[in-house]
Amino acid sequence: MLIEFLETTFFILVALMVTYLVRHYIFTMAVLKKTDKNKMDIISASDAYQPTVSVLIPARNEEKVIERILQRMTELTYPKDKLQVIVVDDASTDKTGQIAEEYSKACKLIRVVHRNQQEGGRGKASALNAGFKHAKHEIIICFDADYYPQRDILEKLTREFVNPRIGAVQGRVIVLNEPQNMVTRLVALERIGGYLVDQNARDILGLIPQFGGTVGGFRYDLLKSLGGWDESMLAEDTDLTFRVYLAGYKIRYVNEAECYEEAVENWRAYWKQRYRWAKGHMQCAIKHSLKVLKSKNLSLKEKIDGLFLLNVYFMPILALLSWIVGVPLLLLKSSLLLETLWASIPVFLYSFVGNFAPFFEVGIGVYLDGRGRAQWLIPLMIFMFVYNVSICVMAFMDVSVFKLLKRSGNCWEKTHHSGNGNCYIANYDNCLKGKDGSESESNNAYAVSRSYNIHSHHASTSNS
Amino acid sequence: MRMERGGFRTDHLTFGVLAGITISCIIPIFLQFGIELAFPLLVFNIFYVFLTFPLNVKLTRKLNMLLIGNLICVSWNQLFILFATVAAEYFGSFFEALFIILNPFLNLIWIVSFWSTSLTLLNASNDENLRRENVD
Numbered sequence: 001m002l003i004e005f006l007e008t009t010f011f012i013l014v015a016l017m018v019t020y021l022v023r024h025y026i027f028t029m030a031v032l033k034k035t036d037k038n039k040m041d042i043i044s045a046s047d048a049y050q051p052t053v054s055v056l057i058p059a060r061n062e063e064k065v066i067e068r069i070l071q072r073m074t075e076l077t078y079p080k081d082k083l084q085v086i087v088v089d090d091a092s093t094d095k096t097g098q099i100a101e102e103y104s105k106a107c108k109l110i111r112v113v114h115r116n117q118q119e120g121g122r123g124k125a126s127a128l129n130a131g132f133k134h135a136k137h138e139i140i141i142c143f144d145a146d147y148y149p150q151r152d153i154l155e156k157l158t159r160e161f162v163n164p165r166i167g168a169v170q171g172r173v174i175v176l177n178e179p180q181n182m183v184t185r186l187v188a189l190e191r192i193g194g195y196l197v198d199q200n201a202r203d204i205l206g207l208i209p210q211f212g213g214t215v216g217g218f219r220y221d222l223l224k225s226l227g228g229w230d231e232s233m234l235a236e237d238t239d240l241t242f243r244v245y246l247a248g249y250k251i252r253y254v255n256e257a258e259c260y261e262e263a264v265e266n267w268r269a270y271w272k273q274r275y276r277w278a279k280g281h282m283q284c285a286i287k288h289s290l291k292v293l294k295s296k297n298l299s300l301k302e303k304i305d306g307l308f309l310l311n312v313y314f315m316p317i318l319a320l321l322s323w324i325v326g327v328p329l330l331l332l333k334s335s336l337l338l339e340t341l342w343a344s345i346p347v348f349l350y351s352f353v354g355n356f357a358p359f360f361e362v363g364i365g366v367y368l369d370g371r372g373r374a375q376w377l378i379p380l381m382i383f384m385f386v387y388n389v390s391i392c393v394m395a396f397m398d399v400s401v402f403k404l405l406k407r408s409g410n411c412w413e414k415t416h417h418s419g420n421g422n423c424y425i426a427n428y429d430n431c432l433k434g435k436d437g438s439e440s441e442s443n444n445a446y447a448v449s450r451s452y453n454i455h456s457h458h459a460s461t462s463n464s
Numbered sequence: 465m466r467m468e469r470g471g472f473r474t475d476h477l478t479f480g481v482l483a484g485i486t487i488s489c490i491i492p493i494f495l496q497f498g499i500e501l502a503f504p505l506l507v508f509n510i511f512y513v514f515l516t517f518p519l520n521v522k523l524t525r526k527l528n529m530l531l532i533g534n535l536i537c538v539s540w541n542q543l544f545i546l547f548a549t550v551a552a553e554y555f556g557s558f559f560e561a562l563f564i565i566l567n568p569f570l571n572l573i574w575i576v577s578f579w580s581t582s583l584t585l586l587n588a589s590n591d592e593n594l595r596r597e598n599v600d
Binding site: 007025029032033146327331332334336339340342343344345346347349350359361363364366370372375378379381382460 | 471472499514561564567572573576579586588593
């Protein structure tokens with residue numbers, strides 16, 4: 001009886017994980033197939049549509065990084081008369097507000113919204129809502145304070161809104177401080193798999209590309225009708241993604257719209273950030289799973305993908321459960337089928353947790369990106385997964401306990417940014433300047449994190 | 465012909481599947497392997513063919529890598545099985561159970577490492593082709 005129960009549980013768990021594996025294989029191959037077509041899309045897409053844009057930048061104690069994004073805002077190629085930049089100084093105790101004010105005085109399009117200690121410090125969603133009250137343009141685009149976008153990113157993002165069915169857009173995130181250490185290098189791999197392959201594939205296949213909380217935006221009217229960001233959610237971005245879809249709109253992922261982030265630099269910061277993501281994602285799964293199933297605005301494939309996406313942070317827990325069930329089962333009863341299923345388990349160990357992207361998805365992403373040397377780090381994904389299992393288990397226990405106690409238990413742990421990414425921007429600026437000191441036309445900041453990579457895909461393709 | 469990094473090679477994949485099946489059958493039959501060695505060979509070939517052959521890289525390079533991978537697979541597993549057989553003599557059935565549990569994990573360590581290394585090499589060869597075309 002016990003063996004049968006264990007066997008059934010094991011089969012179900014493995015079947016679930018294999019389904020994810022097949023899903024990601026389809027994603028990988030879809031991106032591989034569509035790479036050439038995407039290049040044509042870029043050329044043919046219309047740049048004529050340029051709606052008015054409000055950029056929101058929430059910032060809390062970001063004195064080390066805020067300057068670079070504000071400088072970047074002044075350098076954007078988007079028509080200045082159609083642009084408004086709102087910096088939300090979320091009760092910072094350092095010089096963030098002061099720096100933002102200086103930029104505001106120098107550049108009219110930048111406006112600073114200060115929040116006092118009573119109002120501020122309640123998380124990103126709260127800060128974004130505060131900024132949203134002051135926004136007055138058709139499109140709302142968000143950037144985190146540690147981000148560094150391309151100069152023409154707004155053109156690339158906003159042109160998708162020419163289609164009235166598109167409610168939101170998402171651009172690509174690339175790690176700026178990738179060469180810094182092993183953590184940043186692995187996070188960079190994770191980002192490549194997550195954006196270049198996963199998000200891209202979901203866009204290509206007409207599934208649910210996810211709004212990632214930054215480097216993306218919404219229609220003002222839609223955001224207003226949805227009531228802005230839900231401050232009770234830790235993963236306010238995933239929550240908004242599903243609210244957009246449930247409202248009958250679509251999200252487009254724009255791979256060419258690149259923005260560079262300062263990734264977490266140590267395991268402790270990684271834990272805090274991923275713990276918040278895991279917990280927030282689980283909250284979203286509880287909140288939206290049933291709504292997604294019942295929705296008339298979602299097609300069948302969107303419903304299936306939505307459920308996969310919502311429940312992705314439960315997968316490491318299920319993987320752990322499959323080992324716990326599988327080992328005694330193998331010891332008690334050995335059969336060829338069981339051993340075959342057991343042999344499939346290690347594959348899941350080589351996965352990133354944010355999207356359960358297996359090693360091959362990351363590998364092909366790195367290959368498509370022309371990043372030969374980064375592939376050497378793929379075997380190290382196993383350590384990241386084991387680390388993430390404990391993060392997800394803790395988050396799950398936390399969510400379950402607070403659900404049982406009917407308390408929110410949300411505490412926004414802000415990710416600390418050291419400003420170490422600034423030196424890579426300095427390298428990048430030097431790269432862009434020609435021998436005569438003039439700046440080249442290219443605004444592709446690929447070189448920022450990849451100046452060490454002599455086989456840059458973009459460099460080679462632009463030369464050709 | 466201009467080499468592009470993107471693109472899906474269905475023809476290469478078909479050829480790869482045939483090559484993978486052939487190798488997976490021939491090696492165990494000729495070398496008279498048991499299931500414990502034939503199985504990892506099959507797993508490697510499935511992985512490698514479906515993950516590498518659709519890439520837009522020269523077919524001969526991919527075939528060479530497939531053959532090298534099979535050689536490593538045979539050597540690794542032969543050695544490991546020999547070690548396991550000796551260890552089982554000393555430690556008894558406990559080690560046999562441990563072998564069943566750990567073997568897939570240990571096999572995937574080299575499979576993932578080999579795959580990522582071969583992807584790096586294939587990438588480098590593609591870059592070389594791109595550079596030559598640019599010079600021309």
